[in-house]
Amino acid sequence: MSDLLTLDNVSKRFSKHIDLAGRLAQKLGAKVSAETVHAVDGVSLGIAAGEVVGLVGESGCGKSTLGRVAAGIHAPSDGEVLWKGAPLEAEAKARLRIQMVFQDPMSSINPRHRIDRVIGEAPVFHGQISAGEKDAFVADLLERVGLDPAYRQRYPHQFSGGQRQRIAIARALAVRPELIVCDEAVSALDVSVQAQVLNLFMDLREEFGLTYLFISHDLGVVEHIADRVVIMYLGRVVESAPVADLYREPLHPYAQALLAEVPRLTTGKRRYTPVKGEIPSPLHPPSGCHFHPRCPLADDQCRAERPALRKVAAGRTVACHKVA
């Protein structure tokens, strides 16, 4: 199966501007330089057409940044993003084929626009439908995401959180995407609403032949929706595996720790137990394997050498010196 989207050795760095204390120190003669945040560090990842890839890891590990690079919102600092084998940045049309759905729909929906404009504006702008077709088009999309088409003259604040997320999904669908990057798309919703929206994502996958990159800190949610799970730690992929294999037998020590206590969607338990110890700063990532300061198996090799992401079984890759 050839990839719809390929990330080839992609890195994304941000320069952290010198803060007030730093500027003061500079004035007093100290040497202070702008620091670099290594948000994504050499990630290679292919997403096949029709696949649902779950991207998980603790807060700050670079999931959102990777999602934005995949969607063409951030240009990578290094490496390449390919859409059907061609560079994404050169393909304006391809960028429309990748849409994002965020955690908080209100941050991406203009609160002063009625729903028919929120959903119908982009496809008219891009010439995908005529202005005359807009009304019927929006009504149809609202129905497909489980909302009453009669609501299309309402404003975003007149809807519940779950309904607003359905509106955000309809807006993403309006420009006929092939890949949707969902960034914590159900994290802010109550558990019962979360299950409904997850089911909607799965129904739409069938109906529109969609592919998803599904970013979540919640392994319970990912287990429910993904075919394959990619685990990130401090900007790097540490393990990638089919969902059933990973949950049955995680191989990377970080994956094992993360999965030790997974909150299950069905229990309604929202607690998430992070791995012991702090995630180190992406300003000063540890040498060798980024996980070594928290890893029970770490030795000198782990402190010195970055482990390559290796194939260990069909569909399974792990970046760990200790995994045979």
Ligand SMILES: Nc1ncnc2c1ncn2[C@@H]1O[C@H](COP(=O)(O)OP(=O)(O)OP(=O)(O)O)[C@@H](O)[C@H]1O
């Ligand atoms: N625009 C930016 N400018 C500077 N630093 C950034 C920017 N965006 C992200 N970062 C930094 O990059 C690192 C990775 O952030 P990112 O949001 O991708 O992680 P995440 O895993 O999605 O975490 P969360 O779930 O908390 O959003 C963090 O240290 C973050 O502070």
